[in-house]
Amino acid sequence: MNLEKILSISGKPGLYILKVQTRTGFVAESLADGKKITVNLKSNVSLLSEISIYTYEGEKPLAEIMKSIAAKENNGPAISHKEDNATLAAYFKEILPNYDEERVYPSDIKKILNWYNTIQAKGLVVEEAVAETEAVEATTETEEVVAEKPKKAKKVKE
Known part of the structure; x- marks a missing residue:
């Protein structure tokens, strides 16, 4: 479970996902209704990962x-x-x-x-072991594709 970009904003109900950081704050999207809000740097914001x-x-x-x-x-x-x-x-x-x-x-x-x-x-609770296994499988598939790629034949001068 990755809580790195999930926020709790003081004075606002629910949780938010950090979308974009701006010069004066950031844009967050509500997990409840998907609405985007702008939050300035003066707001009291807590990252769940912290x-x-x-x-x-x-x-x-x-x-x-x-x-x-x-x-x-x-x-x-x-x-x-x-x-x-x-x-x-x-x-x-x-x-x-x-x-x-x-x-x-x-x-x-x-x-x-x-x-x-x-x-x-919201379906954000995923076992890390499953996520890591999927990442390893994707890497292995990529390596297999690279391994199957035929090598170019060398030109022989006559």
């Missing part, structure tokens, strides 16, 4: 937590972020057993599950 969750041992990147949710749900949707706090905490405890319960609030868990379900609904 977000981490507190654990008792340190911090764990959001990408790893999303992978854990995807593995638990077989790349399907997670529970709704609208469940009660006790249900959400129990679910999150299954995903990340050592998360710091004092510093990770129910609102954080709701946001993570909402983000995961949004990304999953």
